[in-house]
Amino acid sequence: MTRVLARYGWSLGLLAILAILLVATRLIQPNFGASGLDSLARAALPFAFATVGMGIVVIAGGIDLSIASIMAVAGVVAALLMHQMGDANAGWVVLIVLTRVPDIVVTLAMLFVWEGVALLILNAPGGAAAPWLRELVVGAVTIPGLPPELTSWLPRALVVLIAFVVIFWLPLRRSKLGLSIYAIGSDQHAAFRSGVPIGLTRVAAYGFAGLFAALGGLSITLSTGIGEPIAGPYLMASVAAVVLGGVALTGGKGGLLGPIIAVFILRTLRLDLTLLSVDPNVTTIIEGTIMVAVVMAGGLLAMRGRR
Amino acid sequence: MAATVETISPLSRVGRIVRENPVIPLVLLLFALIALLNVLQPGIFNERWVGNTIRFAMPLAMLAACQTLTMLTGGIDLSAGVAATVSAFVVATLTPLVGGPMAIMLALGAAVLIGLVNGFGVGICRVHPLIMTLGTGLIATGCLQVYQRYVINTGSEIPWFFEFLGTGRTLGMPNGLYLFVPFAILIIWGLRRTGFGRLLYAIGANENATRLSGVRSWQVLMALYTLSGLIAGITGLLYVGIIRAPSLSLANSLMLPSVAAAVIGGTSIFGGRGTYSGTIVGALILTVLGTLLTLLQIPEGARRLLFGAIILAVTALYVRITDQS
Amino acid sequence: MTEAAAGRVVLDARGVAKRFGAVAALKDASLTVKAGEIVALMGANGAGKSTFVKILTGALRPDSGHIHIDGQESRFTSPAQARRAGIMPVYQEPSLIPDLDVGDNLRLVDAPIEPFRHWVDALGITNLRLDDTISQLPLATLRILDLALTLAKEPKVLMLDEMTAALPTDLVERVLTVIRGQADAGRTVIYISHRFAEIARVCDRASVLRDGVTVGDFVIEPGIEEKIVELMLGGVPTRAEVTGAHIRAVSSAETPRLRVSQLAAGSRLADVSFELRKGEVLGVVALEGQGQDELFDVLAGFRRAQGGTIEVDGKAASFGHPADAIAKGLTLVPGDRKDALLMLRSVRENIALPLLARPSKWGAIPMREEAARVTGAVERLQIDMRAQAEVRRLSGGNQQKVTIGRWVAAGVETLLLFDPTRGIDVRTKHQIYPLLRELAAQGASILFYTSELGEIPLACDRAIVIFGGRIVDVIDAEAATEQNLMRAAYGLTEKERAASSSAEARP
Amino acid sequence: QDYTIGVSNTVQGNGWREEMICAIKAQALKSGEVASLNIAHRNTDAAGQLEDIRNLIQAGVDAIVVNPANPEGINAAIKEATDAGIVVVAVDQAVTEPSAYVVSNNQEEYGYLGAKWLFEQIGGEGSVVYMRGAAGASADNDRDKGFKRALAEYPGVKVAQEVFTGWQQDQGKQQILDYLATGVAFDGVWTSGIDNVIVDAFVESGAPLVPIVGADNAGFVGQLGSVEGLVGAAVTNPGSIGAAGVTVALNILKGEKPAEQTVLVTPALWDNVSEEGKASIAAAQNPNLDPEWPVSVSIADYTTYSTDEIIACKGPGE
Ligand SMILES: Nc1ncnc2c1ncn2[C@@H]1O[C@H](COP(=O)(O)OP(=O)(O)OP(=O)(O)O)[C@@H](O)[C@H]1O
Numbered sequence A: 001m002t003r004v005l006a007r008y009g010w011s012l013g014l015l016a017i018l019a020i021l022l023v024a025t026r027l028i029q030p031n032f033g034a035s036g037l038d039s040l041a042r043a044a045l046p047f048a049f050a051t052v053g054m055g056i057v058v059i060a061g062g063i064d065l066s067i068a069s070i071m072a073v074a075g076v077v078a079a080l081l082m083h084q085m086g087d088a089n090a091g092w093v094v095l096i097v098l099t100r101v102p103d104i105v106v107t108l109a110m111l112f113v114w115e116g117v118a119l120l121i122l123n124a125p126g127g128a129a130a131p132w133l134r135e136l137v138v139g140a141v142t143i144p145g146l147p148p149e150l151t152s153w154l155p156r157a158l159v160v161l162i163a164f165v166v167i168f169w170l171p172l173r174r175s176k177l178g179l180s181i182y183a184i185g186s187d188q189h190a191a192f193r194s195g196v197p198i199g200l201t202r203v204a205a206y207g208f209a210g211l212f213a214a215l216g217g218l219s220i221t222l223s224t225g226i227g228e229p230i231a232g233p234y235l236m237a238s239v240a241a242v243v244l245g246g247v248a249l250t251g252g253k254g255g256l257l258g259p260i261i262a263v264f265i266l267r268t269l270r271l272d273l274t275l276l277s278v279d280p281n282v283t284t285i286i287e288g289t290i291m292v293a294v295v296m297a298g299g300l301l302a303m304r305g306r307r
Numbered sequence B: 001m002a003a004t005v006e007t008i009s010p011l012s013r014v015g016r017i018v019r020e021n022p023v024i025p026l027v028l029l030l031f032a033l034i035a036l037l038n039v040l041q042p043g044i045f046n047e048r049w050v051g052n053t054i055r056f057a058m059p060l061a062m063l064a065a066c067q068t069l070t071m072l073t074g075g076i077d078l079s080a081g082v083a084a085t086v087s088a089f090v091v092a093t094l095t096p097l098v099g100g101p102m103a104i105m106l107a108l109g110a111a112v113l114i115g116l117v118n119g120f121g122v123g124i125c126r127v128h129p130l131i132m133t134l135g136t137g138l139i140a141t142g143c144l145q146v147y148q149r150y151v152i153n154t155g156s157e158i159p160w161f162f163e164f165l166g167t168g169r170t171l172g173m174p175n176g177l178y179l180f181v182p183f184a185i186l187i188i189w190g191l192r193r194t195g196f197g198r199l200l201y202a203i204g205a206n207e208n209a210t211r212l213s214g215v216r217s218w219q220v221l222m223a224l225y226t227l228s229g230l231i232a233g234i235t236g237l238l239y240v241g242i243i244r245a246p247s248l249s250l251a252n253s254l255m256l257p258s259v260a261a262a263v264i265g266g267t268s269i270f271g272g273r274g275t276y277s278g279t280i281v282g283a284l285i286l287t288v289l290g291t292l293l294t295l296l297q298i299p300e301g302a303r304r305l306l307f308g309a310i311i312l313a314v315t316a317l318y319v320r321i322t323d324q325s
Numbered sequence C: 001m002t003e004a005a006a007g008r009v010v011l012d013a014r015g016v017a018k019r020f021g022a023v024a025a026l027k028d029a030s031l032t033v034k035a036g037e038i039v040a041l042m043g044a045n046g047a048g049k050s051t052f053v054k055i056l057t058g059a060l061r062p063d064s065g066h067i068h069i070d071g072q073e074s075r076f077t078s079p080a081q082a083r084r085a086g087i088m089p090v091y092q093e094p095s096l097i098p099d100l101d102v103g104d105n106l107r108l109v110d111a112p113i114e115p116f117r118h119w120v121d122a123l124g125i126t127n128l129r130l131d132d133t134i135s136q137l138p139l140a141t142l143r144i145l146d147l148a149l150t151l152a153k154e155p156k157v158l159m160l161d162e163m164t165a166a167l168p169t170d171l172v173e174r175v176l177t178v179i180r181g182q183a184d185a186g187r188t189v190i191y192i193s194h195r196f197a198e199i200a201r202v203c204d205r206a207s208v209l210r211d212g213v214t215v216g217d218f219v220i221e222p223g224i225e226e227k228i229v230e231l232m233l234g235g236v237p238t239r240a241e242v243t244g245a246h247i248r249a250v251s252s253a254e255t256p257r258l259r260v261s262q263l264a265a266g267s268r269l270a271d272v273s274f275e276l277r278k279g280e281v282l283g284v285v286a287l288e289g290q291g292q293d294e295l296f297d298v299l300a301g302f303r304r305a306q307g308g309t310i311e312v313d314g315k316a317a318s319f320g321h322p323a324d325a326i327a328k329g330l331t332l333v334p335g336d337r338k339d340a341l342l343m344l345r346s347v348r349e350n351i352a353l354p355l356l357a358r359p360s361k362w363g364a365i366p367m368r369e370e371a372a373r374v375t376g377a378v379e380r381l382q383i384d385m386r387a388q389a390e391v392r393r394l395s396g397g398n399q400q401k402v403t404i405g406r407w408v409a410a411g412v413e414t415l416l417l418f419d420p421t422r423g424i425d426v427r428t429k430h431q432i433y434p435l436l437r438e439l440a441a442q443g444a445s446i447l448f449y450t451s452e453l454g455e456i457p458l459a460c461d462r463a464i465v466i467f468g469g470r471i472v473d474v475i476d477a478e479a480a481t482e483q484n485l486m487r488a489a490y491g492l493t494e495k496e497r498a499a500s501s502s503a504e505a506r507p
Numbered sequence D: 001q002d003y004t005i006g007v008s009n010t011v012q013g014n015g016w017r018e019e020m021i022c023a024i025k026a027q028a029l030k031s032g033e034v035a036s037l038n039i040a041h042r043n044t045d046a047a048g049q050l051e052d053i054r055n056l057i058q059a060g061v062d063a064i065v066v067n068p069a070n071p072e073g074i075n076a077a078i079k080e081a082t083d084a085g086i087v088v089v090a091v092d093q094a095v096t097e098p099s100a101y102v103v104s105n106n107q108e109e110y111g112y113l114g115a116k117w118l119f120e121q122i123g124g125e126g127s128v129v130y131m132r133g134a135a136g137a138s139a140d141n142d143r144d145k146g147f148k149r150a151l152a153e154y155p156g157v158k159v160a161q162e163v164f165t166g167w168q169q170d171q172g173k174q175q176i177l178d179y180l181a182t183g184v185a186f187d188g189v190w191t192s193g194i195d196n197v198i199v200d201a202f203v204e205s206g207a208p209l210v211p212i213v214g215a216d217n218a219g220f221v222g223q224l225g226s227v228e229g230l231v232g233a234a235v236t237n238p239g240s241i242g243a244a245g246v247t248v249a250l251n252i253l254k255g256e257k258p259a260e261q262t263v264l265v266t267p268a269l270w271d272n273v274s275e276e277g278k279a280s281i282a283a284a285q286n287p288n289l290d291p292e293w294p295v296s297v298s299i300a301d302y303t304t305y306s307t308d309e310i311i312a313c314k315g316p317g318e
């Protein structure tokens, strides 16, 4: 029991914070309901994908500074292909093409490269998204045979997110490749000596990050209906969520559940601040303070635990 | 067979010299870039252009000093750009109200305060520097926005001293060098020949080992981030002297390049390794690269792509030459 | 019996050379081992043993030379390949992944669980759980896990690089028994250790490296030790005779340098009281996990005591940070050199580190004075400075010397040495004992834990024996034979028996 | 009547946008009909703006004034808002969602007007430096269309250098200094609002001044009046357009719908060559204003606050 608590304590704590925030939202705005959850989930989708991608790289002991630019590239490519060919499947080609292979410091350079690529593809916002794909992330889940009241609280965007994470991450986590990703992040030297192929594993980690970043870019295109060549604020947001979620930036520690909850916390926080009509500049201050405070509190807790 | 092992080939000797002085390949690269520029735009290598390049490389190199120093301990200072902006904006808006000297004090005070908060968070509360400085950056941006609202109608003025440093020239070279050269010497000397400098490397290499040797790392980190804030503040003052237009995002655009300059200059983001001279050359390379790409008549997308690709090539080559693994 | 079992040549390496920049780590190393053999690889610190092992196991690529496995020429480019061919090492540094639990580590290398459990039991580790995180286990356990994990994969050739250096005597026994069993089952073992006693017990042959060259190959037999040492060191054996003469009569009336009473910390250190006098070297003897780690940590300011008092020079002291302990003159050389060294920095920076710790020393460094102190320490400890630019490039033994040299340069009052001779070659060890005596003669007090019981009479005035978190015996140097110490360490002294029967109720 | 108005803006830390926010606040206060403003003001992309608008819908505002991140990307949320009976007014740039009202500066016209003046000024012959805004931004794209239209009308004019300043003062200054130092030949400079640093660069490096087109930022307008030998023009691009958005929104809420779904505010051009232009420049001088702020702080028929009120930057309930 204490072991479970030790291992998942951080995520559980975050979950509690999220629950409190949601209750607070309900108190501030009694009308907050299914549509609110839906928009929350849709807003969180690109952040969550970016965070998952970043999380995997960070667990592997790296960091991917190019994540937001990759999202932009994926977004514009998807939007353009769907626009020109009217073929939604093209969106998926992107995922494969973009599953790319950079290295740690390299991602800083790749940030500029991908930025350039996005601009070369589309020099102003444009393109279009296939309507049926857009439907995929809008509204609540409908399961035939179940009364809609039961499922109306479950946003599709959330289901999409969970589906992808479950399909890719859960099997990965327990597989040898997943363990190798943890291993190279934890101690590269030891991993090498244990026979882990360092290079290949790193490639795989960045590959997965690319995949999720591309999904994130695609989800932006699906929600906006167009492709934007300028990268959004996803780089820093994803790093922040990863750290808030309990993944150590030194690698090897943590999982993806915490970071995803952290994304929802940050989104809910923004929602609450808007609902309270807080002065926008103060919003920035509050967001910064809370981010720091949570990590600080976590550090202090960990320190007391050690005593 | 044994004989071949005993003799050292001239090539490997060159390799070793280069490895022990990692700045050399960087300087060579800088000259290669300038040569390329001179081919593309004959006659560009004139005094005025060199002066301009140095003028814009200086603030970048100073902000990159914040990154170099913090990266040596395995940290980073993402609030440096904001701190510089705060200091620049505050000095320009307060000078008409309270006069130059007082405004400078207040501006630097604000930047130092940001550094102090960073130091508190990183050193004492053990928050990861990336999150801490990102957070203080956000907070400071918010505060600056709030502050801005009270000074919309006060006009702005930049103390003459910084205009002198930022826009004046002596013998064709920018006056900013009066500030930068002593600064650079101080940092380079400080890193090599002072206890504080050594401790930065030591903490980055193995914090536990420094603890064992009696170092209270919070003291070092506190001092380091405060110093970083101060450097950022001074950078902001110099920069606003160069640009002469305070804005709410003045130095923010220097942020990523400052990290890039340190990385290109051979500072390891994992700590324990790096030099400031490398960073200075890194800043010059980035500035020259910027000019090169500005003058090339190619689409913006291709420009950025090239910028990234060249940085990539440089770091890849550099890592190989200096055999860091 | 071994002669009969040994037949087929399993591994044959010839003329292996490896150079790191200016340092030729190996020039001409050779080794032939047969099935069922245990071969010791011997050599002074920096002779190239570890490099050789790394080359044989694919962690490094040789510059030249040939390696044949079962008659086939092999060129491994990664440890993974070597593992597949059945060549498995246990390196000096644990190769387990710190942030994963034991089970995940097994899965990572495809080690079967049941044999692993069997070996863990056989090697004497109880109460291990598969969901224990590696980073939370003590070093000695990790060494055993590393070995168990390798054994579970049924290696053809097992290579142990100073695997026993960090182990307490009882565990060493079990390891030796197990690897003897492996050899008897027809497997091959290459065994590296600086302890001749171990080699004499299990090895069939010894191959000696000196400065990267294989200089001899001997069948282990009584009396061969002197010859091997001579060959290893390439000259007259420099075994300094240090026993006996140094024992100082210390007056107990004097205020002790350090007085510890009823100290308790963590779950293992229950109640320890002793005095460390000025000019004394006090040995600490304990089996693995008897509370000695906690004792040293508390004295060095790394953790807080839960009970008891510490007095330094008659004044009560409590430490919240190692700096507090250092201010009182208590300095620690930890057991794990990875904890103590700045691997990326130079020898000089590593040694000079404590000189700069206090904020008052953050200013300009007096370079000359520093150089003098560092050189002094380097000379006293004979540190091999060829690869001095980065400590990680030093051989393990030389790294260990740097951790001690630091305090020699800073000046010592009270030195807490936790197994400082771990992985140090025989010559250097015999330089370190007189060094300790010399420091003591100059007024330093030294608390000296060692996992090698034979060192106690060589360096100490007295020794305390800790068992179950309590001091069970104090033995004078004259009486400190290995048998006596061993009996005491297992809690088998007369005193302890009497004490334990009278205090049966204690938890 | 007391309405709640939501505001969504996606660029922070830029003088123009700050003025827009202050104008919105001042107008809301001045109208006396707004109980509270709910402002989402941060640096983000279209997806982030979707989130903000949806949050405003959740907050139950009566109207939303939005400066769109781009013309199409936020249509979904606008549709949700208008479906929920919320009045949506896009300011500064248009959106393609038909249910929204648009009160916009005509960015294409902005580009065209300045470029045409510049080409005329250099005699329809020669080359110019074309200093754009941020690559990939839709306002920049619209201005580019106007610029290209003018360029097509003057076949004798060539673009010597085209560069993106990213709407960053420091970048713009470094770029123009590079051109000046490297001897790139040009006869005029068109800027997308990064203007006063360009004039500074000429003055500091002692290069002969060429005609320069900028925006009506306080700093540049000041230079047009004071810098010796500077020939230039400011194209208005009032940040107070935000206030016009508030006025339109309030009118709609009160049942007075505008005749057209889209109201375009055509920019004016003030040069320091013609008498008329000189007069406008002289009238617009305000040396105390933040140099990044546009001097045209009001729009006739739409704004009712005074200059002091917008500078005070106070909204209802503050
Ligand atoms: N990566 C490296 N770079 C530079 N020098 C190295 C490197 N690895 C080993 N050396 C040098 O090679 C020599 C042999 O080192 P090695 O670790 O093999 O010694 P060893 O016999 O294992 O010594 P010890 O008994 O101290 O463990 C040493 O001088 C060491 O400094």
Ligand SMILES: Nc1ncnc2c1ncn2[C@@H]1O[C@H](COP(=O)(O)OP(=O)(O)OP(=O)(O)O)[C@@H](O)[C@H]1O
Pocket (backbone or CB within 6 Å): C050, C051, C091, C092, C093, C161, C162, C392, C393, C394, C395, C396, C397, C423
């Ligand atoms: N990161 C590294 N880069 C280069 N060489 C290294 C590195 N880490 C360790 N070494 C080399 O490994 C040797 C000692 O390191 P380590 O203690 O890991 O080896 P070991 O063989 O397991 O231990 P020991 O030498 O005590 O038997 C040295 O020779 C050192 O040069």
Ligand SMILES: [Mg+2]
Pocket (backbone or CB within 6 Å): C049, C050, C051, C161, C395, C396, C397
């Ligand atoms: Mg070794």
Ligand SMILES: [Mg+2]
Pocket (backbone or CB within 6 Å): C050, C092, C395, C396, C397, C423
């Ligand atoms: Mg070794």
